[in-house]
Amino acid sequence: MSDLRRRDWFLRAGVLLGATSAWAQSGAAATLPAAQSLPDELSQALKNKHPLIVMVSLDGCGFCHRARQSHLSPMQRAGTPIVQVDMRNPQPVLDFAGKLTTHDQLTRLWKVSITPTLLFFGPGGKEVAERMEGAYQPDFYGPYLEDRIAQGRKAL
Known part of the structure; x- marks a missing residue:
């Protein structure tokens, strides 16, 4: 050669x-950390006076990837408490009552049928802000997300 x-x-x-x-x-x-123990993750979020944000995702969902990449992963790395629950995933997780369940069972319990869906949890595992369901215009995703976080903080 x-x-x-x-x-x-x-x-x-x-x-x-x-x-x-x-x-x-x-x-x-x-990427976002997978939910493992919602009571522990919620407790940590509340210590910082912040709602726990749970992203319900689906493997292969392009809108989920875009939301993670553009907004959620950078926020999580900066300290915002965000975990991910995967629809159709049998991964074990402790629910807010401390009972063992799976990611998929949680999405059914929460009646989530669209991905991505963001849920905002406060004391007792109660939702403290309006859900963000589905894809939003990229230019408006951040402002809608900030609005929901502000709603959640106010409800704490």
């Missing part, structure tokens, strides 16, 4: 690896 072809191969491999790395990082940036 000539030096020119070898250099071209390494250059292309480096670009491919860089693109793969950037893609992986952008996917990682669009």
Whole structure:
């Protein structure tokens, strides 16, 4: 292999690896922690005088990915208490009463049929703000989200 072809191969491999790395990082940036113990997660949120935000998501939902990537993941990394519950997922979770259930059973209990849906919980696992259901215009998602958070804080 000539030096020119070898250099071209390494250059292309480096670009491919860089693109793969950037893609992986952008996917990682669009994740939220899965709900595991709603009583503990709610308690931590309330200590910070904030409602617990639960995003109900569905695997493969493009609108869910966009909401996580543009708003929810950055907010969660900045300290806003947000967890994710996955529709149709048998992952175990403790509900607000401390009973073992699954993510899917929670979505049915909460009567969620559209993803993404954001729920805002306060003391006793009661909803303290209007739900955000489905996709919103990207330019308005942030203001609607901030409004719901303000409603939830006021209700605390």
